[in-house]
Structure formats: C-alpha cells, structure tokens
Amino acid sequence: MARILITSAIPYINGIKHLGNLVGSQLPADLYARYMRMRGNEVMFICATDEHGTPAELAAAKAGKPVAEYCAEMHGVQAEIARGFRLSFDHFGRSSSARNHRLTQHFARRLGEQGLIAEVVEKQMFSRADDRFLPDRYIEGTCPNCGYDRARGDQCENCTKQLDPTDLINPRSAVSGSTDLELRETKHLYLRQRVLKERLAEWIDSKTGWPVLTTSIAKKWLNDGEGLQDRGITRDLAWGVPAQFAGAPWQGMEGKVFYVWFDAPIEYIAGTAEWADAHGLDDAAWERWWRTDKGAHDVTYVQFMGKDNVPFHTLSFPATIIGSDEPWKLVDYIKSFNYLNYDGGQFSTSQGRGVFMDQALSILPADYWRWWLLSHAPENSDSEFTWENFQASVNKDLADVLGNFVSRVTKFCRSKFGELVPEGGQTGERAAALIAELETRVRAYEGHMEAMEVRKAAAELRAIWVAGNEYLQSAAPWTVFKEDPERAAAMTRLGLNLVRLYAVLSEPFIPDASARMLAAMGTDDRSWPGPIAEALSVLPAGHAFETPEVLFRKIADEEREDWQKRFAGVRT
C-alpha cells in the first residue's frame, strides 16, 4: 500500500467557478484520489479556498460586507458546490485559517534567517479615493502606443504592448474611476529566488517524466531573459497574513500582508493540519504527510492545476520549501491542464459566459458533468465544450452504453428468473473471450489511471462497458433461454456480475451511478478486480438484487437548445 498526497490548485474565493476551472484541477485530482483509494492506497486529498488579495477585498466591498465575513460565506458556498460535484477532499480548507497564518509566517521567518529575504523600497500607485495601493492592472488610462483609452497598467489589451502604470496617459483607478493617484514609496519583502536558481533548475531537470506543459513553462521562467527573478512576497493590504509578527527578522512591515501567491500553496500544508485539527488528531498526524523526517519519506505527492498555475508550483513554492532548509516534502509529479473553451470562445467569469458550477448542478446531476469533462479533459491542448457534443456524449456513453446495459441485464433476469442471481448452467466460449478481453482492458485502464492519462482512461472504461453489450448480443441469453434455460441462467449471472464490476471500475468517474449500481446489486463489495474471472463470481447464485430505475436519462434536443440560449449571454 502506497501513501499518496494529492492537492488540487485552490480556487479563488471571489465567486463561483466555471466548468473550465473545475476540469483543470479539482475534478481530475478527485478522479485520481478516488482511484488510488479504490486500489487500497492511503490517500490524503487536500483542497481549499484561496482567500487573500485585492480581488477578495474588492468583491467584499461590492457585496457590502467585511472581507472576513464575505470569505466565510463564499467558502461555504464553494464547499457546498464541491460536495455537489462529489469532490472527495479529505479536507477543504481556507488559506485564511490560523494554521496557514502560522505556517506562512514560519516559512517567511525561516527564509529570512537563511538570508533569502530582501527588503526593497519601491514606488507604487496609490489611490487616495480608494485608500489603497493598486496593482498595475487596476489602473486604467490611455495607451501611449495606440491611443486606446481603456488600457491597463500592465498591458494594453488593444495593441498588446507591455506597459507600466506610469506610461498611461490620464491614469485612473479601475476600482473607482478616480484620477487622484500618486506614486508612493512603500517597502516590501522579496524572495531572493535568484539565489536558488541553480538548485531549482537542478530539481526541475531531475523531473524527466513530467508533462511538457509543466517543464517548458518552468524552464522558460528559469532561463528567459535575465533568468529567474526575485519576487515580491508582500502587499499593502489589510486582509491576509500579517508580514510583521513576533519573531520576524525584519522591522517596519506593519500594516502589510504576504502576497497571495506566497501563502496560497502553503495552504496545502496548512490544510492538512486543518484536517488533523478537525479530526482531533495531533501534529504528527499531518506531519507524516509533509515532513520527510517525520514519516513522509514514502509519500508520493501529486499536484493538479491549470497551466496558469504552473510557474508558482514549479518555482515559487519550491523556492519557499527548498529555501526553508527544512525537510518538507516537495512535489513528485505535477499534472497540468490546458483550458476548456466554451462554444467557440472562452469561458468568462466577468461576462458570465459559459456554465458555472452551481448552474451545471441545477441542470443535471454531477455524474453527467464529471463524465463529459473528464473524458474531454484538456490534456494536450485547449479543448472545446459544445452543447451538441455534451448531449451526444452523455446520451450515447452513459445512457445507451452503460445505463442501458444495466437495464437490459436486470430486466431480463427479473422477467425470466426473478430478482435473484440465477443458479446453474455453464457459460461458454463467448464468456471466456469476454473475460480475456476484460483482462487486457482492465489492466490498460489501470495503467492509464496511474499515469493520469485521463482521456485515455475514459476511453478504455467506455470500451469495457461496450464489451458487456457485445457479450450479451453474441451470447443472446433470450434465445438460449428457450432451449437451455440453465445456460441462459449462467449468462445472466455473468451479466449481473458485470454490473457490479462496472460499478467498481467506474467509481472514480461517476461515483453516484456507481453507488446506485452497487445498491441495486445488493452488495457493498467494492474490491478492485484481480483476475477477472474471480471478479465476475462475486455475486453468487441466489443473491438478491433490485432492478434499478433508469441510471442516466437522456438529454432531449429541446433542453439542449434551451440551455444553449441560456448560457450564451450574461449571467443574471
């Protein structure tokens, strides 16, 4: 039994995420966690909300709430939706937790003691009307290059030129529109990543099996231009982990907090500590996942994230870990995803374009979305959600291939033998061929799941379902029954056992349907198949089952058209 630590990139707190966010991290992480648990491994699966930063403060202000209250509420909302999608986190934490405050300050202090923190005085735009420093992109003005009047302080969206806020003509706050801005001096802490460059490069180079997407992004940041740069890890904000604290090896940082990207990944660790606290366990319980000197030496750590998160997970966070000079667990494998597009364009949170997680669940149960999203996961390039494809895929794969298989087996049995696994008889060559095929396919499926090849795993699973239909079609127990009822009984017994096997194999993708199938088969035997012949004799003759209701209903054309219209425009 292996020990597997799994983290999903933590979703930002300001609002409900769309399906693109879901498929890029939380959902594939859940697939992997469920699979590894099914295989009998000890799994720790951690996610959290990322609660600090300017957008959180602004969103809270807009909602007319104190930021702590706003974040607590939104955390509750996101946790509820995560449950709705059956995301099986061992703990869904909060980056604003006391645990994260303590750990973030701990890492900062260690880095300071190692000489890896620099104090830098710089000038930043301050908006008097908003009473806050503004990040570059929260300043708007006229582009000096093309004259576009809504250019942002980091880049002009119109001509794509890189800008500095001071380049803008007639700069104004994007928050309030105020032009009452001034450049103010402010002191910040920088993480001296340049000092760690060689060690980071060496570490990245040792990860030869990582996805191209992951390593290419890391190497670009390491080597491009002047190479890896030091990074500011504090901000002039009120909401966050205070940068000045007892034992801090610096002074004069009162009123400042750590940058979200410094404290967010630390929440992976803190979230595990929160898990221990929530279960009344001591520190050793979480440290055995994170401290290689306290039991984590045999842990395999896998991170899941969208491509936009890669630099922070390949460089900044490892710089924090390595720089601390303490035996914390480093990530072993980073699975990164491209983006999911929506019907010819991008999902857009600001424009409300596309399907958001809460809306998705209000339309259809989690399994429908899980199946489509995972079987179309954007692993190699950006991929595309269209309603036609979603409808076709769900109707065909889930309703016709799997759902109907369960239906035809159980209903046939009920009508000919009653709702007990029939006894007697022998299966024939076709059953042997089926078992041989499944033997190959199940091992291939395992290989893809272990390699986190999500699409390939989905395709293999579907082929496993299809094999059941092929068997029934060629064995034709409904015909055999007329001549040799005992033989038909054996075939049906095999069919019912296939339903149980499929429930087990499918659990990581469609956990609700899996549970319903097992319940219908009257068993809680979820043991992963060894030799297939054995796995297909778990349900003995005489075992009672129930004929389940329709497992997956089909999506009608009218519904699809209705949804298409509903989600094309602005979210209301």
Place this chain on the structure above:
RNA sequence: GGGCCUGUAGCUCAAUGGUCAGAGCAGGGCGCUCAUAACGCCUUGGUUGGGGGUUCGAGUCCCUCCGGGCCUACCA
C-alpha cells in the same frame, strides 16, 4: 516583440521516425428483440493547414508561411 503549445475524417480526439494514419460520435447498410426507439456487426469518409528540406522511411525532425491559443513575473 519574445517564449511555449496547437492545426489530423463533418464533429471531438488518437497515433516510441517504421505495415494500408486510427477510435468514438454523426452518415449509410445489415442483424437482433433482453433493454432507456436501446444493443451488435459491416461500411462511407483524410493530399495529416500550405510550401520546402533531412531521411531508406516524416502526421512525427528542420526551415518558412498561414490560422488558433496560452504565458510574458503587481489579477489570481
């Protein structure tokens, strides 16, 4: 501007430099009647974005052009 990814059948995607470029869906035909008008079998469909090159051999490697996307360090 720079870097990276990407372009394969009507659609969504596969293919360690090595048989005739494969699947699923959609389309066509046949079969079956247990089943959610479901299932199975067969089948149509490709100058692998264009052009050039390396190689015994290129979807794959190189150059170039065209299209799509992402990143570019203060959004997260």
